[in-house]
Amino acid sequence: MIIGVPKEIKNNENRVGVTPAGVTELVRNGHTVYVQATAGEGSGFVDAEYEAAGATILPSIEEVYGIADMIVKVKEPIESEYNLVKDNQLLFTYFHFASHEPLTAAMIERNAVCLAYETVERADRSLPLLVPMSEVAGRMAVQQGAKYLEKPLKGRGILLGGVPGVRPAKVLILGGGVVGTNAAKIAAGMGADVTIMDTNLARLRYLDDIMPANVNTLMSNEYNVRQLLPTHDLIIGAVLIPGAKAPRLxxxxxxxxxxxGTVLVDVAVDQGGCIETCKPTTHENPTFIIDDVVHYCVANMPGAVPYTSTQALTNATMPYVLMVANKGWKQACADNAELKKGLNVVNGKVVYAGVAEAFNLPYTPVEEVL
Incomplete structure (x- = not known):
């Protein structure tokens, strides 16, 4: 198969879809890899490393899309890329369709095959290609929240961990999944007073067992959320419903x-956000203020630490990329139930229920396209 790795062009997105190590594996399996010039530089990988691994460097994004059977990316195509997608071309990347109707419409119109990292799902309901970026985003959410609590950045002027004789900040985390758990670890390690909320009592019991003494667990419901908001300094939205819009909490x-000066960090913003007033921002302009509350809603948080993020992501994606390259997407998805759940849009049909429901589009069961 011919695999194309374009340079990410979303604002301040420095990750890349495949590392030189990944190229080595693909070439070793008999595939041809084309990488756009400077695609890996933001993550610390220069063109010479890709060439040494067996890739061919192409100067433009148009050439990469034009030659590839499968495009491997990090983020969804942006508007300037829509017309580069070829008929029946496979795109393997994060899409988050349910929060972006124009992207959904464009991929339907382009007759693309869209395999979404975020909906590849194991039998235990874990999301193996979302986990590494959720780990990064959860940890970053606390770092960014601590920064924006500083007074020059319009926060309350409170140090997250406090100092002897002064109380630490109070951190509220909505969601006890991978993002929330990693956020709680970092906030607790910095000495904050942390409360983590979830609707799953079994999950809360687990978190209560593994977390340090400065992390409390609480059942998530509107009453409890309203009770805590007036007393907490940093609030992190960490809720996910795979492939669907996040609930508004x-x-x-x-x-x-x-x-x-309270700070809100909505990690769920690329799935529509769990905070009503959040709208996607960029690393260039990460925050805005409504009613004196600081909102941090960057939709590609891990893009700020690309060296770590790219390696963490490709550690997880490469086995699936190889599976698709070796077998073709139809056979790979027919053989692997995890990959099959990653199919969202196939040749003009929406085959993922959460996306169809988000925009009231006709839904086609994925089995009909395999």
Whole structure:
């Protein structure tokens, strides 16, 4: 198979879809890899490393899309890439379709085959290609929250861990999954007073067992959320429903209950966000303020630490990329139930229920396209 690795062109996205190590594996399996010039530089990989691994460097993104059977990316194609997608071309990347109707419409129109990292799902309901970036984003959410609590950045002027004789900041984490667990670890390690909320009592019991003494667990419901908002300094939205829009846990009217300088970090923003007032921002302009509350809603948080993120991501994606390259997408998805759940849009048909529901589009069972 011919695999193309274009340079990411989303704002401040420095990750790359395949590392030189990944190229080596693909070439060793008999595949041809084309990498756009400077695609890996943001992650610390120069063109010479890709060439040494067996890739061919192409100067433009148009040439990469034009020659490849499968495009391996990190983020969804942006508007300037839509017309580069060929009929029946396979794209393997993060899509987050349910929060982006124009992208969904474009991929349907282009007759593409869209395999989404975020909906590849194991039998135990874990999401192996989302986990590494969720780990990065959860840890970064606390770093960024701590920074924006500083007064020059319009925060409350509170040090997350406090100092002897002064109380630490209070951190509220909505969601006890991978993002929430990693956020709690970092916040607790910095000395904050942490509360993590979830609707799954079994998950709360588990978290209560493994977390240090400065992490409390609480059942997530609207009453409990409203009770805690006035007393917490940093609130992290870490809720995910695979392939569907995130539920709204903090509404516009709740902002009035928060103290000026409270910081909201919505890690779920690329799935529509779990905070009503959040809208996607960029690393270039990461925050905005509503009712004196600081909102940090960067949709590609791991893109700020690309050296770590790219390696963590490709460690997880490469076995699946190889499976698809070796067998073709149809056979690979027919043989592997995890990959099959990654199919979202196939040749003009929406084959993932959460995406169809988000935009009231016709739904085709994935078995009909295999």
């Amino acid at each position: 903090i509404t516009r009217d709740m902002l009035k209950d928060m103290r000026p």
